[in-house]
Amino acid sequence: MRTKVAIIGSGPSGLLLGQLLTEAGIDNLILDRVGKEYILGRVRAGVLEEGTVGLLGKAKSDSRLLSDGLPHDGFSLAFDGRDHRIDLFGLAGGKRVMVYGQTELTRDLMDRRELAGAKTIYEAGNVTPCDFDRSTPYVTYQKDRTTHRIDCDFIAGCDGFHGASRKAVSERSMQTFEKVYPFGWLGILAETPPVSHELIYANHPLGFALCSMRSASRSRYYIQCPLDEKVADWSDDRFWDELRRRLPDHHAEAVVTAPSFEKSIAPLRSFVAEPMRFGRLFLAGDAAHIVPPTGAKGLNLAASDVHYLFSGLIEFYTDRSSAGIDDYSARALSRVWKAVRFSWWMTTIMHRFPDTSDFDQKIQEAELDYLTHSRAASTALAENYVGLPY
Ligand code: APR
Ligand code: PHB
Numbered sequence: 001m002r003t004k005v006a007i008i009g010s011g012p013s014g015l016l017l018g019q020l021l022t023e024a025g026i027d028n029l030i031l032d033r034v035g036k037e038y039i040l041g042r043v044r045a046g047v048l049e050e051g052t053v054g055l056l057g058k059a060k061s062d063s064r065l066l067s068d069g070l071p072h073d074g075f076s077l078a079f080d081g082r083d084h085r086i087d088l089f090g091l092a093g094g095k096r097v098m099v100y101g102q103t104e105l106t107r108d109l110m111d112r113r114e115l116a117g118a119k120t121i122y123e124a125g126n127v128t129p130c131d132f133d134r135s136t137p138y139v140t141y142q143k144d145r146t147t148h149r150i151d152c153d154f155i156a157g158c159d160g161f162h163g164a165s166r167k168a169v170s171e172r173s174m175q176t177f178e179k180v181y182p183f184g185w186l187g188i189l190a191e192t193p194p195v196s197h198e199l200i201y202a203n204h205p206l207g208f209a210l211c212s213m214r215s216a217s218r219s220r221y222y223i224q225c226p227l228d229e230k231v232a233d234w235s236d237d238r239f240w241d242e243l244r245r246r247l248p249d250h251h252a253e254a255v256v257t258a259p260s261f262e263k264s265i266a267p268l269r270s271f272v273a274e275p276m277r278f279g280r281l282f283l284a285g286d287a288a289h290i291v292p293p294t295g296a297k298g299l300n301l302a303a304s305d306v307h308y309l310f311s312g313l314i315e316f317y318t319d320r321s322s323a324g325i326d327d328y329s330a331r332a333l334s335r336v337w338k339a340v341r342f343s344w345w346m347t348t349i350m351h352r353f354p355d356t357s358d359f360d361q362k363i364q365e366a367e368l369d370y371l372t373h374s375r376a377a378s379t380a381l382a383e384n385y386v387g388l389p390y
Contacts, residue, residue, distance in 0.1 A: 003029040003119075005313065006139045006152040008127050008165055010039055010120055012102060013285030013302040014158035015109035019059035020310045022118045026317055029150060031124040031141055033159075036110060043189060043262050044102035046214070047072075047199075047296035049387030052303040053098050056105065061112040069100035070213070075385075077350075077372060078202040081248050084372035085198075091375070091382035099199075101214045102299055129155045129168045132281035153280065154325075156309065158302075160286040161271065169278050181268035181292060181347060182354050183207070186229060187222040188239055192258035194219045195251050201294070201350055202246050203368065208294075208351040209246035224351055229265055236260050268292035268347065270340050275329035282309050282328060289336050294350060295343035295385065304390055305332045335388060342384040 005021055007014045010032035021028040032039065048056075048069070056062040073089035073096045089096050113120060125142035132155055139150045157165025166174070185208075194213035202209040207224035214220055223242055236259060244252035271290040276283045285302030308331045312324030349367045353360070371377045 001029075001148065002151045003027050004152060004317070005029075005154045005156055006031070006129075006137075006150050007156045007158055008032075008129065008139065009158035009160060009163060009285075009287070010036075010110070010122070011158065011160060011285065011302075012106055012109070012299055013287070013306055014156065015106060015113060016055060016059055016303060017156055017158060017284065017306045017310060018118060018120075019061055019109055019112055019116070020055070020306065021313065022113065022116045023058070023060060024310075024314055026313065028118065029152075030113075030118075030120040031127050031139065031150075032120065032122050033124055033127060035122045036120075040103055040107055040110075042103065042106075043187075043264070045212075045220075045293055045296055045299065046099060046101040046103075046105060047299075048098040048100055048105075049300045049303070050095055050097075051307070051387055051390055052300050055303050055307055056108070059109065059112065061105075061108045064104065064108055065098065065100050068104070068215070069098040070215070072097050072099055072198055075199040075201065076196070077368065078200050078248050078251070079204070079368050083200070083248060083251075086378055086382055086385070088382045088386050091379045092386040093383075095386040097296075097386055099213060105299075127159070127164055129157065129165055129281050132168075133279040135280065137280040154313065155281045157281055157283045157287045158285050161290050163287050165281065165287050166273055166283055169281070173278060175274050177270075177272045177274070179270040179344065181351070182227065183224050183351060184227050184229065184265045184267045185210075185222040185293065186225040186231070186234060186239070186265050187220065187263070188236070188260040189214070189262040190219050190221075190258040190260045191217060192219050192256045193217055195247075195255045200247070200251060201346075202248075203350045203352070203364075204246035205352065206242070206246050209243055211243075211247070211251070225265060226354075227267065231263055231265055234263065239263070266293070268294075270344055272333070272336060272340055274333060276305070276332050277325070277329040282325070284309055284332075288332075289340065291340055291343035292347045294347040295339065297339040297343050300387055301336055301339050304335050307390055308332045335390065338384075338388055346381075
């Protein structure tokens with residue numbers, strides 16, 4: 001079998017790249033180690049920057065997003081019992097974000113891909129990128145007790161943090177950077193109206209809390225928890241009580257509870273692998289970098305990586321120029337590191353760190369005070385939250 005671009009991973013990165021290539025008439029094939037329903041069963045955040053929305057439009061996969069997505073012009077920071085609204089639209093030059101579940105975005109891209117007749121091989125075992133340091137790379141995989149080979153021009157490693165692509169690169173060819181945070185997020189989903197029409201990020205002595213949503217009838221809530229916390233120890237009642245404790249009174253009283261239908265704990269880490277290109281293999285999305293969810297940047301960084309990679313591939317196939325693919329890693333990493341910084345900063349000012357010193361706690365409080373009383377400081381927050389330019 002042969003294709004122009006072999007894409008490993010059918011998450012948002014792989015699907016968006018595949019759809020853009022298909023729309024541009026560039027043959028591609030996606031392989032994933034699991035099945036479609038498993039992928040759609042994942043619960044992930046969905047705060048989309050305008051650049052991400054635009055790319056989904058270019059991929060002709062935005063109709064449900066535009067009809068069901070929730071445009072957000074701002075969000076609130078809550079601390080010391082009060083709300084402080086960050087006016088994204090006013091501070092970030094009329095930009096806003098769109099709240100739309102990543103699962104729905106993935107479903108839209110999958111549906112569009114099937115409509116276009118582009119090929120995806122699910123439940124592909126032991127997917128292995130080969131000879132990507134030569135001009136004739138290929139990918140092997142196992143399925144139906146047979147080893148298959150796909151010859152290609154390029155391989156896009158869109159297989160996430162635990163994927164095979166980054167691991168196929170020799171350690172001496174790559175430098176990684178990592179920071180693991182000393183807490184996690186316990187999150188629930190419940191069919192109940194969100195406590196507010198906008199997101200609320202709360203910093204409370206008991207810990208961080210986030211009030212988010214998937215729709216006007218489906219809420220997504222998180223509370224910071226120790227890394228050794230067990231989901232089984234958290235009944236719904238315990239969760240709701242702890243969430244209320246961490247919110248200002250007027251929000252705590254307004255929380256409408258309902259049985260959770262999803263409850264999980266996620267660790268928080270920052271991770272970057274450099275470079276993001278190895279010969280004919282390109283890493284994109286979580287395969288190359290991870291951010292704590294505080295800044296809602298994970299999905300949006302996957303989108304900007306795909307934008308840069310797609311642009312380079314188009315240049316190669318249209319103008320036979322390798323300038324774009326040669327520049328991919330530097331361009332992508334420049335935006336990645338600024339989003340990694342923002343996500344780290346937002347995590348640092350909104351969470352309570354175990355064994356933090358009294359001095360560091362006072363610094364955090366001063367940071368929040370400055371942030372919510374300085375137009376310059378809140379403008380910097382707003383322009384990062386809506387997404388820096390590509
Ligand atoms: N072989 C084939 N497929 C693999 C392999 C492998 N060895 N390892 C992982 N995969 C697949 C996974 O099954 C998954 O469907 O690659 C896909 C990776 O998808 P994501 O982990 O969602 O990564 P990405 O597409 O980059 O999307 C990043 O997802 O995790 C969130 O917060 C993150 O919003 C961000 C977005
Ligand atoms: C979510 O809705 O899951 C969500 C929203 C914003 C974040 C993180 C998660 O910063």
